[in-house]
Amino acid sequence: MSRVIVEKNVAVPMRDGVRLFADIYRPANDESHPVLLLRTPYNKEDAQTMNYAHPSWYARQGYVVIVQDTRGRWTSEGEFDPYTHEAKDGYDTIEWAAKLPYVVPKVGMYGFSYCGSVQWQAAVLQPPHLVCIAPGMIGSDAYQGKAYRNGAFSLALLQSWVLFAAQDTAIRRGRSDWIAELGSYYANIQAYYRRLPLSEPPEAVRELAPYYERWLEHPVRSEYWLGQSLQESYGSVAVPALHLGGWYDIFVDGTIENFAGVRAQGATAIAREHQYLVIEPWYHMPWSRYVGELDFGPEAANRIDELQLAWFDQWLKGQEPASAPAPARYFQMGSNTWQEAPNWPPPGSTRTAYYLHSSSRANSINGDGQLSLTEPLDEHPDVYVYHPSIAVPALGGRSGAVPDLTPMGPRNQLPIEVRNDVLVYTSEPLQEELELAGEIVLELYAATTAEDTDFVAKLVDVYPDGRAYNIAEGILRASYRNGLTKREAVPPGEVLRYELSLGPTAIQLQQGHAIRLDLTSSLFPTFDRHPNRLIDPGRATEADFVTATQTVYHDELYPSRLWLPTIRNEAKEGRGEP
Incomplete structure (x- = not known):
């Protein structure tokens, strides 16, 4: 099958009269074919081809492929308000597609990021002709892991995304001056990240993307976020799903949560029994064996189209x-x-504690911080100073969505590990390979002189030649230590127990490598710079910045430890490995 019929700018009526426009690619024959639907705010003519094959490729495999601009984007009518209309618009589009004269009335959906979210939102409404979905690189919650993480604002992700989204809105309004202004912010993105207060963006952003300020106005997980979150609606999902995640993707923990949540709570047996999870070593985009500074080999090459084709x-x-x-x-x-x-x-994944130690001080790689399986006895704490004006930069990691603009992927951490405001704890070289598979958690006992502050932890793979590549990372705003729905000031100087998730991973650490924990108080611009005051992220200015002196304890009473999800030898044997 080689010839494909292409219909451009086909109007799709929504229930409220707004028309959304789609391009349709279908085989040039008289047969009927099932539908693949991609709904995107990123231009239907692009069709997310940075990562997927062109829609004509899927059409040649025997599908009617419909790529639609979402409401208020590119050719479609209406106003763009992220996620607000996607559930009903998705439902209406699915049912419209199922009635086309040349289709088998079965619809599957695909797409990643925002295009993954719209699949979930439509699925929750259970459109009768939606049969399956394939959401990629998308989380479970609009607040946790997207706009915020444990109270910290996802600065680089959201600001870069808003600048991109606002450009199309400026074009639709004919504002060439705003288009140029947004382009200048893109060109100087690092300076843009430093603008304060966050809640007073430039006029172009304020007029074109008012939702950005609303996100800042809701810094705790409140009712505002629930309508955009999937995790409260797993019980309404009635279709099989192929979940695609990446170990360096910002949404990887939410992707896993979606897989487990629908598997446990789905509305039908077919949904509960047919959730499938595939996790690559990739970051948000583009998808390749080459991620950051590492090459993960030919097995990590992008073969998603073949995987999705078999699924559909x-x-x-x-x-x-x-x-x-x-x-x-x-x-x-x-x-x-x-x-x-x-x-x-x-x-077979078992939590194993690696304890923090130092005999003098763990500040930087020049210090004597150690990780070991030995429990601490009588040790002095480690102290470092954090001031937001000299925040520790993020090198790689799990931001999103474009590596040229935001910190993504594995990178050598030595340039930040030389700083004294980074505590560095390193194990002895491994005598044999060590497998990790599961969630990494830091149990931290610490005190601060501030009424609020951040703690940032990073798991690092140290090579024999000294290179140190980040594996996973996490942040916790101290005032959210007891939950995401309220903030509580930190009693200055009081030793508190914090539980800080670094998220999931799967890695085989090689013999001769070492395990390292980096501990500090900023990860900028992945997250906003904490002023060390109990203040909304959107309101903080440089005038609000105060110094925080952080004390990290690792003794018999306060045994700070890193919980690693280790795979024991007997579990490997159960998998049939030697």
């Missing part, structure tokens, strides 16, 4: 796979191989 062939054409896929399939970094498991985390 199964559910939309009834072509059963030669063998049933495992519910969880994940790329193990380090060995650069694929692993399969019946769930996540895989069976």
